Amino acid sequence: MSADSKPRVLILGGGFAGIGAAQKLKKADAQVVLVDRHDYHTFQPLLYQLATALLDTSAVGHSLRDLLSDHERAMVHQAGVQAIDLENRTVTFDEISPISYDYLVFGLGAQVNFFGTAGAPEHAFPMYTLPDAVQLKDHILERWEAADRDPSLIEDGVLNVVIVGGGPTGVETAGAIAELYRGDFDKDYPGVKSEDAKITLVEAGPELFGMFKPNLREYAAKALTDRGVEVKTGMAVSSVEPTRVTLKSGEELKAHTLVWGAGLQGNPVVQSLGIELQRGNRIGVGPDLTLPDHPEVYVVGDIAAITDAENEQVLPQLGSVALQSGEHAGGSIARRIAGETSKPFKYKDKGTMATIGRGAAVVQFLRGKTMTGAKAQVAWGTVHLALLPTNEDRAKAVVSWAGAAFTHQRVGRITVGAD
Ligand SMILES: Cc1cc2nc3c(=O)[nH]c(=O)nc-3n(C[C@H](O)[C@H](O)[C@H](O)COP(=O)(O)OP(=O)(O)OC[C@H]3O[C@@H](n4cnc5c(N)ncnc54)[C@H](O)[C@@H]3O)c2cc1C
Numbered sequence: 001m002s003a004d005s006k007p008r009v010l011i012l013g014g015g016f017a018g019i020g021a022a023q024k025l026k027k028a029d030a031q032v033v034l035v036d037r038h039d040y041h042t043f044q045p046l047l048y049q050l051a052t053a054l055l056d057t058s059a060v061g062h063s064l065r066d067l068l069s070d071h072e073r074a075m076v077h078q079a080g081v082q083a084i085d086l087e088n089r090t091v092t093f094d095e096i097s098p099i100s101y102d103y104l105v106f107g108l109g110a111q112v113n114f115f116g117t118a119g120a121p122e123h124a125f126p127m128y129t130l131p132d133a134v135q136l137k138d139h140i141l142e143r144w145e146a147a148d149r150d151p152s153l154i155e156d157g158v159l160n161v162v163i164v165g166g167g168p169t170g171v172e173t174a175g176a177i178a179e180l181y182r183g184d185f186d187k188d189y190p191g192v193k194s195e196d197a198k199i200t201l202v203e204a205g206p207e208l209f210g211m212f213k214p215n216l217r218e219y220a221a222k223a224l225t226d227r228g229v230e231v232k233t234g235m236a237v238s239s240v241e242p243t244r245v246t247l248k249s250g251e252e253l254k255a256h257t258l259v260w261g262a263g264l265q266g267n268p269v270v271q272s273l274g275i276e277l278q279r280g281n282r283i284g285v286g287p288d289l290t291l292p293d294h295p296e297v298y299v300v301g302d303i304a305a306i307t308d309a310e311n312e313q314v315l316p317q318l319g320s321v322a323l324q325s326g327e328h329a330g331g332s333i334a335r336r337i338a339g340e341t342s343k344p345f346k347y348k349d350k351g352t353m354a355t356i357g358r359g360a361a362v363v364q365f366l367r368g369k370t371m372t373g374a375k376a377q378v379a380w381g382t383v384h385l386a387l388l389p390t391n392e393d394r395a396k397a398v399v400s401w402a403g404a405a406f407t408h409q410r411v412g413r414i415t416v417g418a419d
Contacts, residue, residue: 010101017107017301020326028334053412083272113263157254159197165262166203298329
Protein backbone atom coordinates (compact mmCIF):
# COMPACT_ATOMS: atom_id res chain seq x y z
CA MET A 1 0.00 0.00 0.00
CA SER A 2 1.23 3.56 -0.74
CA ALA A 3 2.26 6.08 1.92
CA ASP A 4 -1.27 7.47 2.18
CA SER A 5 -3.52 4.99 3.98
CA LYS A 6 -5.87 4.73 0.99
CA PRO A 7 -4.77 2.56 -1.94
CA ARG A 8 -3.52 4.60 -4.89
CA VAL A 9 -4.94 3.99 -8.35
CA LEU A 10 -2.72 5.46 -11.03
CA ILE A 11 -4.41 5.99 -14.39
CA LEU A 12 -2.13 6.57 -17.36
CA GLY A 13 -3.94 8.35 -20.20
CA GLY A 14 -7.04 10.54 -20.23
CA GLY A 15 -8.60 9.07 -23.38
CA PHE A 16 -11.90 7.15 -23.46
CA ALA A 17 -10.34 4.33 -21.44
CA GLY A 18 -8.70 6.46 -18.73
CA ILE A 19 -11.75 8.68 -18.27
CA GLY A 20 -14.03 5.62 -18.15
CA ALA A 21 -11.88 4.12 -15.38
CA ALA A 22 -11.75 7.38 -13.38
CA GLN A 23 -15.54 7.82 -13.55
CA LYS A 24 -16.10 4.33 -12.10
CA LEU A 25 -13.71 5.06 -9.21
CA LYS A 26 -15.66 8.10 -7.98
CA LYS A 27 -17.10 6.29 -4.98
CA ALA A 28 -14.11 4.02 -4.29
CA ASP A 29 -12.16 4.43 -1.06
CA ALA A 30 -8.99 5.21 -2.98
CA GLN A 31 -6.83 8.08 -4.14
CA VAL A 32 -6.99 8.37 -7.90
CA VAL A 33 -4.18 10.00 -9.89
CA LEU A 34 -4.63 10.52 -13.65
CA VAL A 35 -1.64 11.52 -15.77
CA ASP A 36 -1.75 12.59 -19.41
CA ARG A 37 0.74 14.49 -21.54
CA HIS A 38 -2.10 16.84 -22.52
CA ASP A 39 -4.35 18.83 -20.20
CA TYR A 40 -7.35 17.75 -22.27
CA HIS A 41 -9.27 14.65 -23.37
CA THR A 42 -9.30 14.23 -27.16
CA PHE A 43 -12.45 12.99 -28.85
CA GLN A 44 -10.69 11.33 -31.78
CA PRO A 45 -13.80 10.29 -33.77
CA LEU A 46 -14.55 13.97 -34.41
CA LEU A 47 -11.02 15.06 -35.38
CA TYR A 48 -11.91 15.00 -39.07
CA GLN A 49 -14.80 17.37 -38.37
CA LEU A 50 -12.35 19.80 -36.72
CA ALA A 51 -9.93 19.40 -39.63
CA THR A 52 -12.69 20.29 -42.09
CA ALA A 53 -14.03 23.27 -40.11
CA LEU A 54 -17.32 21.73 -38.97
CA LEU A 55 -16.46 21.77 -35.25
CA ASP A 56 -14.15 24.00 -33.25
CA THR A 57 -11.36 22.89 -30.91
CA SER A 58 -13.40 23.06 -27.71
CA ALA A 59 -15.97 20.62 -29.15
CA VAL A 60 -13.27 17.98 -29.71
CA GLY A 61 -10.93 18.56 -26.73
CA HIS A 62 -12.22 18.84 -23.16
CA SER A 63 -10.21 19.90 -20.06
CA LEU A 64 -9.28 16.81 -18.01
CA ARG A 65 -9.39 18.83 -14.79
CA ASP A 66 -12.92 19.92 -15.63
CA LEU A 67 -13.98 16.34 -16.45
CA LEU A 68 -12.78 15.15 -13.04
CA SER A 69 -13.81 18.27 -11.08
CA ASP A 70 -16.63 16.45 -9.28
CA HIS A 71 -14.32 13.56 -8.36
CA GLU A 72 -13.30 14.43 -4.80
CA ARG A 73 -10.34 12.06 -4.52
CA ALA A 74 -8.92 12.47 -8.02
CA MET A 75 -5.83 14.42 -8.99
CA VAL A 76 -4.71 15.25 -12.53
CA HIS A 77 -1.10 15.84 -13.60
CA GLN A 78 0.05 16.89 -17.05
CA ALA A 79 3.23 14.90 -17.76
CA GLY A 80 4.68 12.47 -20.27
CA VAL A 81 4.97 8.84 -19.16
CA GLN A 82 8.49 7.49 -19.59
CA ALA A 83 8.42 3.92 -18.29
CA ILE A 84 6.56 1.46 -16.08
CA ASP A 85 8.47 -0.62 -13.55
CA LEU A 86 6.15 -3.58 -12.94
CA GLU A 87 8.28 -5.16 -10.21
CA ASN A 88 8.52 -2.01 -8.09
CA ARG A 89 5.01 -0.80 -9.03
CA THR A 90 6.31 2.62 -10.03
CA VAL A 91 5.92 4.84 -13.11
CA THR A 92 8.48 7.44 -14.20
CA PHE A 93 7.60 10.65 -16.05
CA ASP A 94 9.35 13.36 -18.03
CA GLU A 95 8.31 16.33 -15.92
CA ILE A 96 7.29 15.01 -12.47
CA SER A 97 8.72 12.65 -9.82
CA PRO A 98 7.99 8.93 -10.09
CA ILE A 99 4.60 7.79 -8.74
CA SER A 100 4.06 4.42 -7.08
CA TYR A 101 0.74 2.60 -7.31
CA ASP A 102 -1.36 -0.11 -5.75
CA TYR A 103 -3.41 -0.46 -8.92
CA LEU A 104 -2.43 0.71 -12.39
CA VAL A 105 -4.78 1.45 -15.29
CA PHE A 106 -2.69 1.56 -18.46
CA GLY A 107 -4.61 3.42 -21.20
CA LEU A 108 -2.07 5.35 -23.27
CA GLY A 109 -3.70 4.46 -26.60
CA ALA A 110 -2.01 4.00 -29.95
CA GLN A 111 -0.11 6.30 -32.26
CA VAL A 112 0.29 6.82 -35.98
CA ASN A 113 2.31 4.30 -37.99
CA PHE A 114 3.92 5.56 -41.20
CA PHE A 115 5.19 2.04 -42.03
CA GLY A 116 8.62 3.48 -42.87
CA THR A 117 7.29 5.53 -45.81
CA ALA A 118 10.01 7.97 -46.91
CA GLY A 119 9.12 11.60 -46.19
CA ALA A 120 5.84 10.77 -44.41
CA PRO A 121 6.92 11.78 -40.86
CA GLU A 122 8.11 15.16 -42.16
CA HIS A 123 5.46 16.00 -44.78
CA ALA A 124 2.29 13.97 -44.16
CA PHE A 125 -0.59 15.24 -42.03
CA PRO A 126 -1.62 12.47 -39.64
CA MET A 127 -5.07 12.50 -38.02
CA TYR A 128 -4.52 11.40 -34.49
CA THR A 129 -4.27 14.40 -32.17
CA LEU A 130 -5.94 17.77 -31.73
CA PRO A 131 -2.86 19.64 -33.06
CA ASP A 132 -2.87 17.26 -36.09
CA ALA A 133 -6.43 18.27 -36.98
CA VAL A 134 -5.82 22.00 -36.46
CA GLN A 135 -2.62 21.89 -38.54
CA LEU A 136 -4.42 20.13 -41.39
CA LYS A 137 -7.27 22.65 -41.38
CA ASP A 138 -4.87 25.61 -41.32
CA HIS A 139 -2.76 24.08 -44.09
CA ILE A 140 -5.78 23.47 -46.34
CA LEU A 141 -7.08 27.01 -45.80
CA GLU A 142 -3.62 28.42 -46.41
CA ARG A 143 -3.31 26.46 -49.70
CA TRP A 144 -6.67 27.83 -50.92
CA GLU A 145 -5.59 31.38 -50.05
CA ALA A 146 -2.36 30.75 -52.00
CA ALA A 147 -4.42 29.60 -55.01
CA ASP A 148 -6.64 32.66 -54.69
CA ARG A 149 -3.59 34.92 -54.76
CA ASP A 150 -1.85 33.03 -57.57
CA PRO A 151 -4.14 30.72 -59.62
CA SER A 152 -1.15 29.44 -61.59
CA LEU A 153 -0.32 27.27 -58.54
CA ILE A 154 -3.43 25.15 -59.18
CA GLU A 155 -1.67 23.41 -62.08
CA ASP A 156 1.11 22.44 -59.62
CA GLY A 157 -1.43 20.71 -57.34
CA VAL A 158 -1.71 23.39 -54.64
CA LEU A 159 -5.32 22.37 -53.94
CA ASN A 160 -4.93 18.65 -54.51
CA VAL A 161 -5.19 16.33 -51.54
CA VAL A 162 -4.10 12.71 -51.31
CA ILE A 163 -5.55 10.73 -48.43
CA VAL A 164 -3.81 7.48 -47.51
CA GLY A 165 -5.87 4.67 -46.00
CA GLY A 166 -9.22 3.21 -46.95
CA GLY A 167 -10.37 2.54 -43.39
CA PRO A 168 -12.82 4.74 -41.45
CA THR A 169 -10.29 7.55 -40.78
CA GLY A 170 -9.31 7.89 -44.44
CA VAL A 171 -12.82 7.51 -45.83
CA GLU A 172 -14.41 9.92 -43.35
CA THR A 173 -11.69 12.50 -43.97
CA ALA A 174 -11.93 12.16 -47.75
CA GLY A 175 -15.73 12.57 -47.65
CA ALA A 176 -15.54 15.60 -45.37
CA ILE A 177 -12.82 17.30 -47.44
CA ALA A 178 -14.91 16.71 -50.58
CA GLU A 179 -17.95 18.40 -48.99
CA LEU A 180 -15.79 21.29 -47.76
CA TYR A 181 -14.25 21.75 -51.22
CA ARG A 182 -17.36 21.23 -53.36
CA GLY A 183 -19.67 23.13 -50.96
CA ASP A 184 -18.22 25.95 -48.89
CA PHE A 185 -15.02 26.61 -50.84
CA ASP A 186 -16.96 26.73 -54.09
CA LYS A 187 -18.66 29.87 -52.72
CA ASP A 188 -15.70 31.20 -50.71
CA TYR A 189 -13.34 31.27 -53.68
CA PRO A 190 -15.34 32.33 -56.75
CA GLY A 191 -12.10 32.78 -58.72
CA VAL A 192 -11.14 29.11 -58.26
CA LYS A 193 -13.01 26.21 -59.85
CA SER A 194 -13.43 23.62 -57.11
CA GLU A 195 -13.41 20.82 -59.69
CA ASP A 196 -9.77 21.78 -60.37
CA ALA A 197 -8.98 20.53 -56.86
CA LYS A 198 -8.37 16.78 -56.99
CA ILE A 199 -9.11 14.61 -53.98
CA THR A 200 -7.59 11.14 -54.21
CA LEU A 201 -7.95 8.30 -51.72
CA VAL A 202 -5.20 5.68 -51.92
CA GLU A 203 -5.65 2.26 -50.33
CA ALA A 204 -3.10 -0.56 -50.54
CA GLY A 205 -5.71 -3.34 -50.21
CA PRO A 206 -8.07 -4.40 -53.00
CA GLU A 207 -11.05 -2.45 -51.58
CA LEU A 208 -12.00 0.34 -49.19
CA PHE A 209 -13.32 -0.59 -45.75
CA GLY A 210 -11.64 -4.01 -45.64
CA MET A 211 -13.17 -4.64 -42.19
CA PHE A 212 -16.73 -4.20 -43.45
CA LYS A 213 -19.01 -6.51 -45.46
CA PRO A 214 -18.92 -6.25 -49.28
CA ASN A 215 -22.21 -4.26 -49.53
CA LEU A 216 -20.76 -1.56 -47.24
CA ARG A 217 -17.50 -1.47 -49.19
CA GLU A 218 -19.35 -0.87 -52.46
CA TYR A 219 -21.59 1.72 -50.81
CA ALA A 220 -18.59 3.67 -49.47
CA ALA A 221 -16.73 3.62 -52.80
CA LYS A 222 -19.83 4.91 -54.64
CA ALA A 223 -20.57 7.58 -52.00
CA LEU A 224 -17.03 8.91 -52.31
CA THR A 225 -17.01 8.84 -56.10
CA ASP A 226 -20.36 10.70 -56.13
CA ARG A 227 -18.67 13.40 -54.01
CA GLY A 228 -15.85 13.80 -56.51
CA VAL A 229 -13.20 11.69 -54.78
CA GLU A 230 -10.99 9.51 -56.96
CA VAL A 231 -10.49 6.13 -55.30
CA LYS A 232 -7.28 4.24 -56.06
CA THR A 233 -7.23 0.78 -54.51
CA GLY A 234 -4.42 -1.78 -54.70
CA MET A 235 -1.90 1.07 -54.63
CA ALA A 236 0.49 2.12 -51.91
CA VAL A 237 2.42 5.33 -51.31
CA SER A 238 6.20 4.92 -51.52
CA SER A 239 7.37 8.46 -50.73
CA VAL A 240 6.08 11.89 -49.80
CA GLU A 241 7.52 15.32 -50.61
CA PRO A 242 5.96 18.68 -49.75
CA THR A 243 4.25 18.97 -53.16
CA ARG A 244 4.44 15.44 -54.63
CA VAL A 245 3.28 11.96 -53.64
CA THR A 246 4.88 8.96 -55.35
CA LEU A 247 3.07 5.62 -55.50
CA LYS A 248 4.83 2.23 -55.47
CA SER A 249 3.75 1.85 -59.12
CA GLY A 250 5.99 4.83 -59.93
CA GLU A 251 3.06 7.17 -60.60
CA GLU A 252 3.64 10.68 -59.25
CA LEU A 253 0.68 12.68 -57.98
CA LYS A 254 0.85 16.46 -57.77
CA ALA A 255 -0.50 17.29 -54.32
CA HIS A 256 0.52 19.83 -51.71
CA THR A 257 -1.42 17.95 -49.01
CA LEU A 258 -1.12 14.33 -47.95
CA VAL A 259 -3.37 13.14 -45.13
CA TRP A 260 -2.20 9.97 -43.38
CA GLY A 261 -5.05 7.83 -42.08
CA ALA A 262 -3.47 4.47 -42.71
CA GLY A 263 -2.16 2.77 -39.64
CA LEU A 264 -1.70 2.59 -35.92
CA GLN A 265 0.89 1.13 -33.60
CA GLY A 266 0.89 0.70 -29.85
CA ASN A 267 2.22 3.51 -27.69
CA PRO A 268 6.05 3.21 -27.38
CA VAL A 269 5.77 3.07 -23.56
CA VAL A 270 4.69 -0.59 -23.98
CA GLN A 271 8.34 -1.42 -24.71
CA SER A 272 9.26 -0.56 -21.10
CA LEU A 273 7.17 -3.48 -19.80
CA GLY A 274 9.60 -6.04 -21.17
CA ILE A 275 6.78 -8.41 -22.16
CA GLU A 276 5.89 -10.13 -25.41
CA LEU A 277 3.57 -7.94 -27.48
CA GLN A 278 0.82 -8.86 -29.90
CA ARG A 279 0.13 -7.56 -33.44
CA GLY A 280 0.37 -3.76 -33.66
CA ASN A 281 2.35 -3.64 -30.38
CA ARG A 282 -0.81 -4.27 -28.39
CA ILE A 283 -0.73 -5.97 -24.99
CA GLY A 284 -2.53 -9.28 -24.50
CA VAL A 285 -4.74 -9.28 -21.40
CA GLY A 286 -6.70 -11.87 -19.43
CA PRO A 287 -10.52 -12.07 -19.37
CA ASP A 288 -10.66 -9.48 -16.54
CA LEU A 289 -8.33 -7.12 -18.54
CA THR A 290 -5.37 -7.57 -16.19
CA LEU A 291 -1.83 -8.25 -17.30
CA PRO A 292 -0.79 -11.92 -16.90
CA ASP A 293 0.99 -12.34 -13.51
CA HIS A 294 0.10 -8.76 -12.56
CA PRO A 295 -3.46 -8.68 -11.23
CA GLU A 296 -2.86 -5.10 -10.04
CA VAL A 297 -2.33 -3.86 -13.65
CA TYR A 298 -5.29 -3.29 -15.96
CA VAL A 299 -4.57 -2.65 -19.65
CA VAL A 300 -7.43 -0.93 -21.48
CA GLY A 301 -8.45 0.75 -24.72
CA ASP A 302 -6.44 0.83 -27.96
CA ILE A 303 -3.26 -0.37 -26.28
CA ALA A 304 -4.87 -3.67 -25.22
CA ALA A 305 -5.54 -6.74 -27.35
CA ILE A 306 -8.85 -7.78 -25.74
CA THR A 307 -10.34 -11.07 -26.86
CA ASP A 308 -14.13 -11.00 -27.12
CA ALA A 309 -15.59 -13.53 -24.67
CA GLU A 310 -18.23 -14.66 -27.20
CA ASN A 311 -16.45 -15.04 -30.53
CA GLU A 312 -12.77 -15.27 -29.46
CA GLN A 313 -11.83 -12.43 -31.82
CA VAL A 314 -9.62 -9.51 -30.78
CA LEU A 315 -11.88 -6.47 -30.37
CA PRO A 316 -11.28 -3.54 -32.74
CA GLN A 317 -9.62 -0.26 -31.64
CA LEU A 318 -12.83 1.69 -31.12
CA GLY A 319 -14.05 4.38 -28.76
CA SER A 320 -16.78 2.16 -27.33
CA VAL A 321 -14.31 -0.69 -26.65
CA ALA A 322 -11.96 1.79 -24.94
CA LEU A 323 -14.71 3.36 -22.84
CA GLN A 324 -16.24 0.04 -21.77
CA SER A 325 -12.86 -1.54 -20.98
CA GLY A 326 -11.83 1.52 -18.93
CA GLU A 327 -15.12 1.45 -17.05
CA HIS A 328 -14.65 -2.26 -16.42
CA ALA A 329 -11.16 -1.68 -14.98
CA GLY A 330 -12.33 1.19 -12.75
CA GLY A 331 -15.36 -0.79 -11.57
CA SER A 332 -13.26 -3.91 -10.88
CA ILE A 333 -10.68 -1.96 -8.85
CA ALA A 334 -13.48 -0.31 -6.82
CA ARG A 335 -14.97 -3.76 -6.10
CA ARG A 336 -11.61 -5.24 -5.11
CA ILE A 337 -10.89 -2.31 -2.77
CA ALA A 338 -14.29 -2.97 -1.19
CA GLY A 339 -13.27 -6.60 -0.68
CA GLU A 340 -15.33 -8.06 -3.53
CA THR A 341 -14.10 -10.11 -6.47
CA SER A 342 -13.63 -8.85 -10.02
CA LYS A 343 -15.62 -10.16 -13.00
CA PRO A 344 -14.63 -10.96 -16.58
CA PHE A 345 -15.08 -8.19 -19.17
CA LYS A 346 -18.03 -8.50 -21.54
CA TYR A 347 -18.19 -6.11 -24.50
CA LYS A 348 -21.57 -4.70 -25.49
CA ASP A 349 -21.35 -4.19 -29.24
CA LYS A 350 -22.44 -0.73 -30.42
CA GLY A 351 -21.48 -1.47 -34.02
CA THR A 352 -18.52 -0.39 -36.14
CA MET A 353 -19.46 2.67 -38.13
CA ALA A 354 -18.29 5.52 -40.31
CA THR A 355 -19.83 8.55 -42.03
CA ILE A 356 -18.88 9.42 -45.58
CA GLY A 357 -20.83 12.66 -45.83
CA ARG A 358 -24.25 14.19 -45.34
CA GLY A 359 -26.81 11.38 -45.34
CA ALA A 360 -24.16 8.75 -46.14
CA ALA A 361 -22.89 6.40 -43.46
CA VAL A 362 -22.36 2.70 -42.76
CA VAL A 363 -22.86 0.57 -39.66
CA GLN A 364 -21.98 -3.08 -39.10
CA PHE A 365 -22.67 -5.05 -35.94
CA LEU A 366 -20.48 -7.90 -34.65
CA ARG A 367 -23.22 -10.39 -35.47
CA GLY A 368 -23.24 -9.23 -39.09
CA LYS A 369 -26.27 -6.91 -39.43
CA THR A 370 -25.55 -3.81 -41.54
CA MET A 371 -27.13 -0.37 -42.19
CA THR A 372 -26.43 2.39 -44.71
CA GLY A 373 -27.61 5.92 -45.53
CA ALA A 374 -29.51 8.34 -43.30
CA LYS A 375 -30.50 5.58 -40.85
CA ALA A 376 -26.85 4.68 -40.36
CA GLN A 377 -25.97 8.34 -39.94
CA VAL A 378 -28.52 8.69 -37.14
CA ALA A 379 -27.04 5.57 -35.47
CA TRP A 380 -23.54 7.07 -35.88
CA GLY A 381 -24.70 10.34 -34.29
CA THR A 382 -26.41 8.57 -31.40
CA VAL A 383 -23.41 6.38 -30.56
CA HIS A 384 -20.93 9.24 -30.84
CA LEU A 385 -23.03 11.65 -28.80
CA ALA A 386 -23.15 9.01 -26.05
CA LEU A 387 -19.35 8.73 -26.16
CA LEU A 388 -18.83 12.49 -25.70
CA PRO A 389 -17.77 13.15 -22.12
CA THR A 390 -20.31 15.82 -21.04
CA ASN A 391 -23.76 17.16 -21.92
CA GLU A 392 -22.14 20.48 -22.80
CA ASP A 393 -19.99 18.73 -25.44
CA ARG A 394 -23.07 16.91 -26.77
CA ALA A 395 -24.96 20.21 -27.08
CA LYS A 396 -22.03 21.83 -28.94
CA ALA A 397 -21.81 18.94 -31.39
CA VAL A 398 -25.57 18.87 -32.01
CA VAL A 399 -25.64 22.64 -32.70
CA SER A 400 -22.72 22.39 -35.14
CA TRP A 401 -24.13 19.29 -36.90
CA ALA A 402 -27.61 20.82 -37.14
CA GLY A 403 -26.15 24.12 -38.38
CA ALA A 404 -24.15 22.32 -41.06
CA ALA A 405 -27.15 20.18 -42.06
CA PHE A 406 -29.49 23.17 -42.50
CA THR A 407 -27.12 25.84 -43.80
CA HIS A 408 -24.49 23.51 -45.34
CA GLN A 409 -21.93 25.80 -43.72
CA ARG A 410 -18.78 24.95 -41.85
CA VAL A 411 -18.19 27.81 -39.47
CA GLY A 412 -14.58 27.08 -38.54
CA ARG A 413 -13.13 28.29 -41.88
CA ILE A 414 -10.56 30.64 -40.32
CA THR A 415 -6.87 30.34 -39.49
CA VAL A 416 -5.62 31.87 -36.26
CA GLY A 417 -1.84 31.66 -36.50
CA ALA A 418 0.74 34.15 -35.26
CA ASP A 419 0.55 37.67 -36.80
C1 LIG B 1 -9.13 9.91 -36.64
C2 LIG B 1 -9.78 8.86 -35.80
C3 LIG B 1 -11.14 8.59 -35.95
C4 LIG B 1 -11.77 7.64 -35.16
N1 LIG B 1 -13.10 7.42 -35.33
C5 LIG B 1 -13.73 6.58 -34.51
C6 LIG B 1 -15.12 6.41 -34.60
O1 LIG B 1 -15.79 7.02 -35.45
N2 LIG B 1 -15.75 5.58 -33.71
C7 LIG B 1 -15.04 4.93 -32.75
O2 LIG B 1 -15.64 4.22 -31.93
N3 LIG B 1 -13.71 5.03 -32.66
C8 LIG B 1 -13.04 5.84 -33.51
N4 LIG B 1 -11.70 5.98 -33.41
C9 LIG B 1 -10.96 5.16 -32.44
C10 LIG B 1 -11.06 5.74 -31.04
O3 LIG B 1 -10.86 7.13 -31.05
C11 LIG B 1 -10.02 5.05 -30.18
O4 LIG B 1 -10.32 3.68 -30.17
C12 LIG B 1 -10.03 5.58 -28.75
O5 LIG B 1 -9.70 6.95 -28.73
C13 LIG B 1 -9.04 4.81 -27.89
O6 LIG B 1 -9.14 5.30 -26.59
P1 LIG B 1 -7.91 5.14 -25.59
O7 LIG B 1 -8.36 5.76 -24.31
O8 LIG B 1 -7.44 3.75 -25.59
O9 LIG B 1 -6.73 5.98 -26.22
P2 LIG B 1 -6.65 7.51 -26.62
O10 LIG B 1 -7.99 8.09 -26.87
O11 LIG B 1 -5.63 7.57 -27.69
O12 LIG B 1 -6.08 8.21 -25.30
C14 LIG B 1 -4.75 7.99 -24.88
C15 LIG B 1 -4.33 9.16 -24.02
O13 LIG B 1 -3.00 8.91 -23.57
C16 LIG B 1 -2.22 10.08 -23.66
N5 LIG B 1 -0.83 9.68 -23.85
C17 LIG B 1 -0.30 8.95 -24.85
N6 LIG B 1 1.01 8.75 -24.65
C18 LIG B 1 1.31 9.36 -23.49
C19 LIG B 1 2.53 9.48 -22.73
N7 LIG B 1 3.68 8.92 -23.11
N8 LIG B 1 2.47 10.17 -21.58
C20 LIG B 1 1.32 10.74 -21.15
N9 LIG B 1 0.15 10.65 -21.83
C21 LIG B 1 0.16 9.96 -22.98
C22 LIG B 1 -2.80 10.83 -24.84
O14 LIG B 1 -2.55 12.23 -24.72
C23 LIG B 1 -4.29 10.48 -24.76
O15 LIG B 1 -5.02 11.45 -24.04
C24 LIG B 1 -11.02 6.92 -34.21
C25 LIG B 1 -9.67 7.16 -34.06
C26 LIG B 1 -9.04 8.12 -34.84
C27 LIG B 1 -7.57 8.39 -34.68
